[in-house]
Amino acid sequence: MNIEIERKFLVKSLDFKTESFDKKHIKQGYLNSDKNRTVRIRVADTRAFITIKGKSNKNGTSRFEWEKEIHVSEAEALLLLCEPNIIEKTRFLIQVGKHVFEVDEFAGNNQGLVVAEIELSSEEEGFEKPNWLSKEVTGDLKYYNSNISKLPFTSWK
Template identity: 60%
Template structure:
């Protein structure tokens, strides 16, 4: 079973863009958003993916994750039958010490929201926090993409 360990933060400003070494356009939807499992369909650049995520632990730091690449055509077809709402964002990859932060700048109904995630090998692992990193929101359900689809940032 694959285990994902990550921490999530708000981003204070656009300074991360100067440090970014890669940008990727992402469009995603969800076939299932029940708390016990989410099933995500994603088009990331020129690739398609299906991902299943399990319920998180008490801190929200780790949870089961399974992902497989699928064709963009299949992903496009599956997005058509997804639950209402689409997540539209650009992901910026930024190195900080030995880690890479994935910084997501959202558009559409989530315009104005920018969050950064860092994947870790262990829950207590240390990492270097960039100056543009803001408040930690790990485990806060309203920041999950599956929830942003249902209750977009513009409605907060």
């Protein structure tokens, strides 16, 4: 079984952009955004994927994930079948110590939201925290992409 272990943080400044070694534009939608499982379609520049994720563990750091690359034209057709509110974001990759942070700067209805994620090999693994990281939101369901597709950031009070 494929288990994804990650932690998620808000970002307090855009300083991370100068440290980025790569970026890509991402468009993604959900065929299913049930809290127990999600089925996501993603186009990231010239590549596309279908991903199934299970429910997170109690603290939100680990969950089942299965992903398969598909043809971009298939993904674009599947995006038309997705639930409303396709997410668009730019993902920046930043090397910090021995880890890579993925920092998502959201666009459209989620403009203003910037979230950093780091994948770890265990829940206890330590990592270097860059100065642009802010509050940890690991396990906070409102920051899950499947949830911001339903309740966009710009509508939060």
